Amino acid sequence: MSKKHNPASAIQDLKQFGEFGGVNPSITDSATFTFMSEEEMIHAFHGEAPGCFLYSRHWNPTNRYLSEALAAMEGTELAWVTGSGMAAITTTLLQLCNSGDHIITSVTTYGGTFAFLNNYLKKFNIDVTFVNIEDHDSIRKAIRPNTKVLYTESMTNPMLQISDIPALADIIKGTDIKLVVDNTFTPMIISPAQLGADIVVYSMTKFINGKNDMVAGAICASEAFIEAISSVNDGTAMLLGPVLDPLRSSMILKNLGTLHIRMQKHSENAMYLAKKFKEAGLKFVYPGLPSHPNYELFNKIRNSDFGFGGMIAIDLETAEKAAPFMELMQDKGVGYHAVSLGYFKTLFSNSGKSTSSEVPEHIQQEMGLSPGLVRFSVGLDHDIERTWEMIKACLTELNYL
Numbered sequence: 001m002s003k004k005h006n007p008a009s010a011i012q013d014l015k016q017f018g019e020f021g022g023v024n025p026s027i028t029d030s031a032t033f034t035f036m037s038e039e040e041m042i043h044a045f046h047g048e049a050p051g052c053f054l055y056s057r058h059w060n061p062t063n064r065y066l067s068e069a070l071a072a073m074e075g076t077e078l079a080w081v082t083g084s085g086m087a088a089i090t091t092t093l094l095q096l097c098n099s100g101d102h103i104i105t106s107v108t109t110y111g112g113t114f115a116f117l118n119n120y121l122k123k124f125n126i127d128v129t130f131v132n133i134e135d136h137d138s139i140r141k142a143i144r145p146n147t148k149v150l151y152t153e154s155m156t157n158p159m160l161q162i163s164d165i166p167a168l169a170d171i172i173k174g175t176d177i178k179l180v181v182d183n184t185f186t187p188m189i190i191s192p193a194q195l196g197a198d199i200v201v202y203s204m205t206k207f208i209n210g211k212n213d214m215v216a217g218a219i220c221a222s223e224a225f226i227e228a229i230s231s232v233n234d235g236t237a238m239l240l241g242p243v244l245d246p247l248r249s250s251m252i253l254k255n256l257g258t259l260h261i262r263m264q265k266h267s268e269n270a271m272y273l274a275k276k277f278k279e280a281g282l283k284f285v286y287p288g289l290p291s292h293p294n295y296e297l298f299n300k301i302r303n304s305d306f307g308f309g310g311m312i313a314i315d316l317e318t319a320e321k322a323a324p325f326m327e328l329m330q331d332k333g334v335g336y337h338a339v340s341l342g343y344f345k346t347l348f349s350n351s352g353k354s355t356s357s358e359v360p361e362h363i364q365q366e367m368g369l370s371p372g373l374v375r376f377s378v379g380l381d382h383d384i385e386r387t388w389e390m391i392k393a394c395l396t397e398l399n400y401l
């Protein structure tokens, strides 16, 4: 684990030229590729022709450039890019588990991930144990001989809990269990693979692309794992076909070049709001302030150049109080009442009613998800003081302050 790994510098140091010397690599919009000899094609289908492209569901040169950039960012050997974040997550889990296997996961995950683990995997007779990811004893106790995966999010959705990745890696050391970490909320800020994660998954729909104009995902892992998922015989990615379109890859690659600056600005703006929320006496969650129970851990494991992230939540305690607040904020121009995150505009939604609505109410209660939790993805607002004045005006108009 190198302390020196810097995700932004690793991306900056790449030299990816286009075939005519373009500063952006050329886009290869071809589904299939020609071979000069039959022998070479046969080799390629046996995985014995390195550098040859067969078919774009398997590999495409443009996807390769983006994958290399993502691998550089994470410090993994390789990556593979998918058509959505869910595709990255489901491909990874279906590759690691056979029917009859077992997964241990944080109970607080993205709603779609929760639904996949809780409902969909029943089809394959894959058992899932949900734990509080901070309760390391319960994780140790949950381990079975058939456990294949320990799954978590670096910063959990929507509770903004921080996973102690080094400690989790320690728990599974010496076993066959793989630690899979969804780093969607904290690209650049946390480098899970540098902290001991085996596989890092992303929804690139969010911060990485940052434009809210597409869905996309990524799997960052060892070369062996990427080879396994893309095997023509039994690779989950090759056979289920969740590959990202190369035109989209080229767009994301260009946006990756500004990710470090965007993360800094999202973090700076969220920190500003957190301090104002505190001064105003609001009930809120932000892991960048010492009052958050995971602050010290977060500070220890993060790459300190990029702040504490752009996600913050206000707890208004009831859905009845949250609804008019969000409607008013959209009306007054604070941002958009929409799910998703990592956009240049501020987005807000009531987590329990939207992105975590797949989580049954009793489990929402168990994980401490308040029905009035308004989650913000703080945008790249130039004048965040002005944004705060707008939020404050909404709170005042509704008599919440």
Ligand SMILES: *Cc1c(COP(=O)(O)O)cnc(C)c1O
Pocket (backbone or CB within 6 Å): 084, 085, 086, 087, 110, 112, 113, 153, 157, 182, 184, 185, 202, 203, 204, 205, 206, 215, 216, 217
């Ligand atoms: C959005 C999200 C996903 C799913 O990604 P899609 O690109 O929408 O498929 C997975 N994990 C987290 C943490 C997310 O926020």
